[in-house]
Amino acid sequence: MTYIAKPQFHHPELPRNALGFTRRDYEGRVSTLCAGCGHDSISAAIVQAAFELDLEPHRLAKLSGIGCSSKTPDYFLGASHGFNTVHGRMPSVLTGANLANRDLIYLGVSGDGDSASIGLGQFAHAIRRGVNMAYIVENNGVYGLTKGQFSATADAGSKSKRGIVNHDNPIDMVSLALQLGASYVGRGFSGDKSQLTPLIKGAILHKGAAFIDVISPCVAFNNHPGSTKSFDYVREHNEAVNRLDVILGRTPIHADYEPGTVAEVTQHDGSVLKLRKLAADYDASDRNRAMAYLQERQSAGEIVTGLLYVDPDSSDLHDHLHTAATPLNRLGDAELTPGSGALDAINASLR
Amino acid sequence: MEPTNTEAPEYFHRVVDCQWACPAHTPVPEYIRMIAEGRHADAYMVNWKSNVFPGVLGRTCDRPCEPACRRGRVEAEPVAICRLKRVAADNKGDVSARMPGPAAQKNGYRVACVGAGPASLTVARDLAPLGYEVVVYDGDHRAGGMIRSQIPRFRLPESVIDEEVGWITALGPEMRLGQQVDSLKALLDMDYDAIFVGTGAPRGRDLNVPGREEARANIHIGIDWLSSVSFGHIEKIGRRVIVLGGGNTAMDCCRTSRRLGGADVKVIVRSGFDEMKASPWEKEDAMHEGIPILNFLAPKAFTHENGRLTGVVFEAMGWQTDAGGRRKLLPTGEPDQHFECDDVLVAIGQENAFPWIERDIGLDFDEWGMPVVDPVTFQSTNPKVFFGGDAAFGPKNIIWAVAHGHEAAVSIDRWRRGQDVRLRPPPGVTLVSQKMGIHEWSYENDISNDERRKVPLLETKKALADVKAEVELGFDRPLSLAEAHRCLNCDVQTVFAAPLCIECDACMDVCPTDCITFTANGAEEDLRSRLKAPAENLEQPLYVSGALKTGRVMVKDEDVCLHCGLCAERCPTGAWDMQKFLLEMTHAGGGAQCQAR
Numbered sequence: 020m021t022y023i024a025k026p027q028f029h030h031p032e033l034p035r036n037a038l039g040f041t042r043r044d045y046e047g048r049v050s051t052l053c054a055g056c057g058h059d060s061i062s063a064a065i066v067q068a069a070f071e072l073d074l075e076p077h078r079l080a081k082l083s084g085i086g087c088s089s090k091t092p093d094y095f096l097g098a099s100h101g102f103n104t105v106h107g108r109m110p111s112v113l114t115g116a117n118l119a120n121r122d123l124i125y126l127g128v129s130g131d132g133d134s135a136s137i138g139l140g141q142f143a144h145a146i147r148r149g150v151n152m153a154y155i156v157e158n159n160g161v162y163g164l165t166k167g168q169f170s171a172t173a174d175a176g177s178k179s180k181r182g183i184v185n186h187d188n189p190i191d192m193v194s195l196a197l198q199l200g201a202s203y204v205g206r207g208f209s210g211d212k213s214q215l216t217p218l219i220k221g222a223i224l225h226k227g228a229a230f231i232d233v234i235s236p237c238v239a240f241n242n243h244p245g246s247t248k249s250f251d252y253v254r255e256h257n258e259a260v261n262r263l264d265v266i267l268g269r270t271p272i273h274a275d276y277e278p279g280t281v282a283e284v285t286q287h288d289g290s291v292l293k294l295r296k297l298a299a300d301y302d303a304s305d306r307n308r309a310m311a312y313l314q315e316r317q318s319a320g321e322i323v324t325g326l327l328y329v330d331p332d333s334s335d336l337h338d339h340l341h342t343a344a345t346p347l348n349r350l351g352d353a354e355l356t357p358g359s360g361a362l363d364a365i366n367a368s369l370r
Numbered sequence: 371m372e373p374t375n376t377e378a379p380e381y382f383h384r385v386v387d388c389q390w391a392c393p394a395h396t397p398v399p400e401y402i403r404m405i406a407e408g409r410h411a412d413a414y415m416v417n418w419k420s421n422v423f424p425g426v427l428g429r430t431c432d433r434p435c436e437p438a439c440r441r442g443r444v445e446a447e448p449v450a451i452c453r454l455k456r457v458a459a460d461n462k463g464d465v466s467a468r469m470p471g472p473a474a475q476k477n478g479y480r481v482a483c484v485g486a487g488p489a490s491l492t493v494a495r496d497l498a499p500l501g502y503e504v505v506v507y508d509g510d511h512r513a514g515g516m517i518r519s520q521i522p523r524f525r526l527p528e529s530v531i532d533e534e535v536g537w538i539t540a541l542g543p544e545m546r547l548g549q550q551v552d553s554l555k556a557l558l559d560m561d562y563d564a565i566f567v568g569t570g571a572p573r574g575r576d577l578n579v580p581g582r583e584e585a586r587a588n589i590h591i592g593i594d595w596l597s598s599v600s601f602g603h604i605e606k607i608g609r610r611v612i613v614l615g616g617g618n619t620a621m622d623c624c625r626t627s628r629r630l631g632g633a634d635v636k637v638i639v640r641s642g643f644d645e646m647k648a649s650p651w652e653k654e655d656a657m658h659e660g661i662p663i664l665n666f667l668a669p670k671a672f673t674h675e676n677g678r679l680t681g682v683v684f685e686a687m688g689w690q691t692d693a694g695g696r697r698k699l700l701p702t703g704e705p706d707q708h709f710e711c712d713d714v715l716v717a718i719g720q721e722n723a724f725p726w727i728e729r730d731i732g733l734d735f736d737e738w739g740m741p742v743v744d745p746v747t748f749q750s751t752n753p754k755v756f757f758g759g760d761a762a763f764g765p766k767n768i769i770w771a772v773a774h775g776h777e778a779a780v781s782i783d784r785w786r787r788g789q790d791v792r793l794r795p796p797p798g799v800t801l802v803s804q805k806m807g808i809h810e811w812s813y814e815n816d817i818s819n820d821e822r823r824k825v826p827l828l829e830t831k832k833a834l835a836d837v838k839a840e841v842e843l844g845f846d847r848p849l850s851l852a853e854a855h856r857c858l859n860c861d862v863q864t865v866f867a868a869p870l871c872i873e874c875d876a877c878m879d880v881c882p883t884d885c886i887t888f889t890a891n892g893a894e895e896d897l898r899s900r901l902k903a904p905a906e907n908l909e910q911p912l913y914v915s916g917a918l919k920t921g922r923v924m925v926k927d928e929d930v931c932l933h934c935g936l937c938a939e940r941c942p943t944g945a946w947d948m949q950k951f952l953l954e955m956t957h958a959g960g961g962a963q964c965q966a967r
């Protein structure tokens with residue numbers, strides 16, 4: 020970590036968003052991660068996404084577990100709410116927060132160790148319940164914070180920095196999320212922010228469980244030849260199926276696209292996801308075909324990136340539970356204690 | 371774009387905006403750091419080497435470095451570079467032991483300098499230690515040129531001039547003061563190997579309008595009047611004074627008048643306030659002393675009674691567009707205005723005059739009566755005669771006179787050695803890594819958010835009571851420290867090694883001012899439009915790397931880089947490094963291989 024505070028001065032021409040904020044206003048403290056860590060690039064993409072979405076910082080809560088990745092919420096959105104929870108337990112804390120106050124935007128930030136090892140169960144249940152959140156896994160194939168042990172997402176056959184080969188089968192978080200019913204699933208690469216930033220924007224706007232797996236090289240323990248999560252390896256094997264543009268309801272649409280190359284998805288809030296197809300046969304609206312495609316390309320050694328699946332008519336946990344539109348934390352005594360008459364009526368209905 | 375050639379000294383030199391803008395290329399950030407460390411004597415010597423008159427310039431320099439200073443692009447105001455120079459001079463202590471003395475051995479060559487202003491004195495300083503026998507002539511009885519004769523004592527105490535002229539006279543040049551040269555031909559006939567003309571622009575422009583002759587006794591030419599004040603011949607002026615003109619001389623005239631009995635002093639200018647030639651800070655200083663500046667009034671006639679001046683009649687002026695679409699200052703036709711006064715000071719411009727140079731000695735003059743002088747070598751068409759300072763290209767300022775003096779001295783030295791004067795010695799350059807640890811640098815990289823400090827002033831009442839009382843008190847230690855910390859260390863360069871870069875984006879992400887972009891290469895105009903932040907300042911270069919692994923290039927817009935070093939701290943491979951670039955101009959007698967310029 021640097022010993023100086025990041026200078027306040029910014030570029031004089033730095034654009035301001037609808038709220039009058041510059042991108043710099045969405046930053047957090049200076050990162051304490053290793054220089055060059057992929058996670059820092061993801062933080063930068065989150066900052067950019069929040070800026071572009073004209074997000075009011077107080078409307079967002081960032082939650083994380085334990086790990087280098089889980090430390091990053093300190094380095095972005097310094098004016099937002101934050102909860103650095105326990106190893107692997109971020110999904111349940113996030114679920115609880117979401118139940119108590121459905122009005123906030125929830126950003127879960129986790130690592131492959133945090134979500135695929137110790138927190139795999141928590142991850143699975145938050146996704147299958149359709150908690151309204153953007154869940155980002157910063158996936159480097161190792162436990163960075165504890166000095167680089169293989170994590171559950173490390174590919175079989177990949178080599179550690181000291182030359183040890185991993186024989187266990189990897190957990191593919193994207194396939195898992197698809198299978199568990201996530202209604203927005205993407206994969207990005209920390210080294211390609213132009214692809215990643217719109218993926219994050221779309222996820223933040225999405226209603227329901229949005230999941231993004233971001234390959235994020237650990238420069239300290241997993242960026243060597245033989246690693247399948249290194250900058251070089253990912254650049255060589257990256258197969259982007261599409262490029263996403265997120266268009267906010269009020270923004271006029273300028274871009275011209277070749278006919279037939281763009282799929283448009285309008286989300287519940289009116290935002291439009293424009294998907295420029297790169298792989299002609301890829302259809303992001305079909306969950307089953309997406310899963311098959313992923314398996315197929317994966318076995319060919321490719322890392323499929325892009326917006327892999329989106330359900331524009333998604334629903335979330337609150338829909339399923341029929342909770343009140345007013346956040347629970349804002350209900351007063353009158354609403355919360357309807358009186359013995361109401362209790363009697365309930366009891367009677369159960370007899 | 372082609373990869374940037376950082377081997378050429380010009381590239382990194384340009385990044386040090388202040389040094390690049392300084393005519394003498396003083397290594398500004400180098401001395402500012404020394405001041406911060408309390409090393410005032412070292413800071414003084416760095417200055418002395420480059421600009422010869424640090425104490426004088428620290429109070430009077432036209433400071434072209436300040437409008438160029440990067441800090442002004444990042445925040446509202448530049449670093450107070452000039453006044454920090456004064457801090458070095460005021461606190462240096464005794465530096466006499468660090469000054470060179472007369473040459474141990476003469477080289478047998480004789481050089482005459484005409485005029486003892488800053489240009490000539492710089493030539494003497496550069497050549498005397500090499501063994502030249504330098505003879506300096508001046509019509510005045512004291513050396514210093516206009517530093518001595520024109521600049522008022524309340525801006526520049528005499529002791530400062532004495533000390534800094536003294537370092538030069540101690541080198542042993544022969545000072546023939548009180549000796550006006552009235553024939554260059556005669557001088558050429560003496561056994562000088564070279565002659566340097568540093569006679570300045572000594573003639574003040576007069577205003578020939580009705581009444582000028584009749585009211586002569588109370589109408590004074592500004593620069594003549596100022597030198598009479600400086601040399602103690604004039605100690606009083608009338609109660610009501612009008613100063614005509616909008617340049618720095620006018621500002622010195624009005625402020626001096628306020629101190630010599632002028633209670634009602636006005637500056638009246640033909641043009642608008644913004645078009646005035648005086649520096650903004652000089653106008654500010656004059657107004658601070660209760661002197662109104664009236665604009666758009668052109669003097670038309672002097673009024674007088676019984677041979678005494680009674681006032682000046684002015685015609686109202688205004689900007690109008692003529693038939694050809696050009697903006698012109700023309701009379702508006704409004705009624706004339708009469709201002710009463712007891713004295714008028716005419717400060718409407720300065721001219722060169724060379725009545726003492728014969729026109730048949732192989733020294734060409736142009737159609738404006740100026741000598742034909744090579745702008746690089748300062749040689750005239752008579753190869754033995756060199757010009758510099760205000761005499762070369764018309765009135766400028768002290769720092770330009772010094773810069774000319776250095777270059778002319780280089781030429782004189784090369785010429786007498788029989789070397790081509792068009793070939794110039796390259797500057798001395800070093801580039802040294804500042805890395806001390808992963809996050810430690812041998813310079814202060816923590817950027818100060820402070821605003822520019824103001825120099826404390828003497829109370830106006832006291833200042834106006836004594837023409838010799840210095841108005842500016844200079845920065846004290848806390849102020850100078852705070853101001854020094856505002857400097858961004860632009861000489862600590864961001865140096866990029868493309869082969870080490872793994873394109874992790876860390877530098878780009880951390881950079882507070884969005885200087886760095888990784889993108890596909892292209893033509894400069896195209897690249898400038900595609901960077902992370904718009905690169906619209908075309909004065910500032912782009913630093914472009916060779917192709918990286920992905921085929922992209924690293925492009926850094928130098929414009930608003932804070933030199934904070936965060937890019938280098940966040941780089942995992944050391945592809946970025948912060949390296950101190952020190953460029954020192956090569957003066958006469960130094961330098962290796964020469965290059966055509």
Ligand SMILES: Cc1cc2nc3c(=O)[nH]c(=O)nc-3n(C[C@H](O)[C@H](O)[C@H](O)COP(=O)(O)OP(=O)(O)OC[C@H]3O[C@@H](n4cnc5c(N)ncnc54)[C@H](O)[C@@H]3O)c2cc1C
Pocket residue numbers: 430431432484485486487488489490507508509510514515516517520521549550551552568569570571572593596618619622726758759760761765766767768769771
């Ligand atoms: C009122 C006023 C205020 C100024 N204030 C500033 C300021 O604050 N900062 C700044 O940077 N500049 C200032 N200047 C400009 C600055 O003084 C000059 O640009 C600078 O001094 C030029 O230096 P020089 O060596 O070319 O000649 P000068 O300083 O003009 O010196 C020329 C010398 O040559 C002598 N001389 C001339 N002809 C002969 C001859 N034939 N024989 C012998 N000797 C001769 C003169 O007596 C004079 O001493 C000011 C000028 C004026 C008029």
Ligand SMILES: Cc1ncc(C[n+]2csc(CCOP(=O)(O)OP(=O)(O)O)c2C)c(N)n1
Pocket residue numbers: 085086087088089106129130131132133134137157159161162163164165170
């Ligand atoms: C309950 C518990 N078990 C184990 C640990 C030790 N631990 C800290 S971080 C970590 C793994 C983090 O890996 P990952 O989530 O991939 O984060 P990364 O550092 O790679 O970004 C482990 C096992 C812990 N802090 N708490």
Ligand code: SF4
Pocket residue numbers: 052053055056057058087088159163164236237238239240
């Ligand atoms: S150990 Fe790896 S994951 Fe952790 S900060 Fe360093 S590079 Fe990043």
Ligand code: SF4
Pocket residue numbers: 386387388389398399438439440441448449451856857858859860861
């Ligand atoms: S910030 Fe310092 S080094 Fe940079 S231009 Fe200004 S004075 Fe010079």
Ligand code: SF4
Pocket residue numbers: 864880881882883884885886926930931932933934935936937938
């Ligand atoms: S030194 Fe590096 S990080 Fe700092 S402003 Fe300059 S380019 Fe940006």
Ligand SMILES: [Mg+2]
Pocket residue numbers: 086088130131132157158159160161162163170
């Ligand atoms: Mg990990």
